Each structure stands twice: as structure tokens, then as C-alpha cells.
Amino acid sequence: MSRLNEENLRMARQIISMYPKKKSAMIPLLHLAQEQSGLVSNEAMTHIAELIEVTPAEVLGTCSFYEMFKRHPVGEYQINICHGISCHLLGAEDVLDHAEKSLGVKEGEITKDGKFSFDGVECVAACTEAPCLQVNYRYINKVNSDGFDELIADLRNGGKAEIPKHGRLANIRQKVSSEKLAGPAGVEDASPPVWLRRNKEEQ
Numbered sequence: 001m002s003r004l005n006e007e008n009l010r011m012a013r014q015i016i017s018m019y020p021k022k023k024s025a026m027i028p029l030l031h032l033a034q035e036q037s038g039l040v041s042n043e044a045m046t047h048i049a050e051l052i053e054v055t056p057a058e059v060l061g062t063c064s065f066y067e068m069f070k071r072h073p074v075g076e077y078q079i080n081i082c083h084g085i086s087c088h089l090l091g092a093e094d095v096l097d098h099a100e101k102s103l104g105v106k107e108g109e110i111t112k113d114g115k116f117s118f119d120g121v122e123c124v125a126a127c128t129e130a131p132c133l134q135v136n137y138r139y140i141n142k143v144n145s146d147g148f149d150e151l152i153a154d155l156r157n158g159g160k161a162e163i164p165k166h167g168r169l170a171n172i173r174q175k176v177s178s179e180k181l182a183g184p185a186g187v188e189d190a191s192p193p194v195w196l197r198r199n200k201e202e203q
């Protein structure tokens with residue numbers, strides 16, 4: 001559990017410089033923290049709050065809203081097994097039972113080698129592909145128990161290179177050329193949102 005390391009701190013400052021307002025960098029910085037430690041620690045949230053000049057409570061408020069940000073340890077591969085209605089009707093409970101036996105851990109636990117954890121989740125919006133699951137938010141469709149075991153074997157053997165370890169959003173980091181950066185804006189430059197302007201005009 002830690003604050004952002006030196007390299008990520010440099011990256012965080014670069015990210016902040018892309019936005020007119022520091023606060024707008026909050027979500028990318030939360031992803032950066034999660035990439036560093038596999039989860040978002042309290043220390044990292046406090047560090048982010050300092051960098052973007054908000055309170056730690058504001059960072060926690062955003063972090064805790066999104067399921068993709070984990071504040072507890074998960075495996076290198078976090079598997080979300082959908083058991084929404086379509087997946088349920090097509091055998092998701094069997095896949096869940098099988099996952100527990102095959103991995104030797106219960107929902108929310110991590111395998112001894114730190115590689116896998118799994119959760120039953122509500123509809124992940126791929127009902128036509130039911131029953132389905134996600135590995136670090138990459139979809140695997142029409143899964144059954146055999147397919148689940150093949151998937152785990154593949155991941156253990158370094159297959160599925162397209163699925164990054166938990167916390168890493170993508171294998172290729174997006175680069176924004178300097179002429180496209182928004183850059184910091186002074187308060188005087190910041191125009192209020194349309195709805196706020198309208199309210200002010202009506203007063």
C-alpha cells in the first residue's frame with residue numbers, strides 16, 4: 001500500500017497537465033494508482049488528493065463509486081462471472097460452482113499463487129453471449145465448465161497476452177501530442193457549464 005512511486009508521480013504530473021482543471025485528472029490518476037499496486041490504497045488516494053488539490057474524501061467518493069476500482073486485493077486476473085438473468089438461465093450458476101472447485105477458493109478470495117480471484121456479478125451487458133464472464137474486464141463468451149478450465153490453463157501458461165494484469169488498463173499507453181493538450185486554465189478562463197449559465201441569466 002503506497003503513495004505513487006517516482007515514475008508514476010512523473011506520469012501523474014503529465015496527466016494533470018493535460019486538463020484545464022487539476023480535478024479532472026482524478027479518474028486517470030486512480031487508474032494509475034491501481035496499475036501500480038493492483039488496488040487503490042488509502043495512501044494513494046491521499047496522494048492524489050494532494051496532487052489535484054481536493055480532499056481525500058472527494059477522491060474516496062469517486063473511487064468507491066466505480067466497481068472497477070478495487071480497494072481490497074484481488075488476483076492478477078480478476079474474473080467476473082455474470083449471473084444476471086440471461087446468464088443464470090443458461091448455466092451461470094454451474095460455472096460459478098465450478099470456478100469455486102476448480103480454483104479452490106470462494107468468491108472474493110484469491111488463489112494462493114495470487115493469480116486468480118472471482119466474483120459473481122450482475123448483467124455485464126452481453127446477454128446475447130450468455131453465459132459470459134470477464135477477465136480483467138475482457139469478455140469471454142458462452143462459457144461452460146470445460147471452457148472455464150481451458151481459460152484458466154491458458155492464463156497460467158501465459159496465453160491470452162491481450163489480457164493485461166489487473167490494474168493495467170491497456171497494454172499500449174495512449175500518447176497525446178503536446179498541441180492537443182488542454183493545458184491548465186486560469187479561473188477567469190473557465191467558462192461555466194451551459195446549465196449554470198442559464199440559471200444565472202434567469203436570476
Ligand code: FES
Binds near residue numbers: 123124126
Ligand atoms: S445477464 Fe449476463 S450478460 Fe446480461
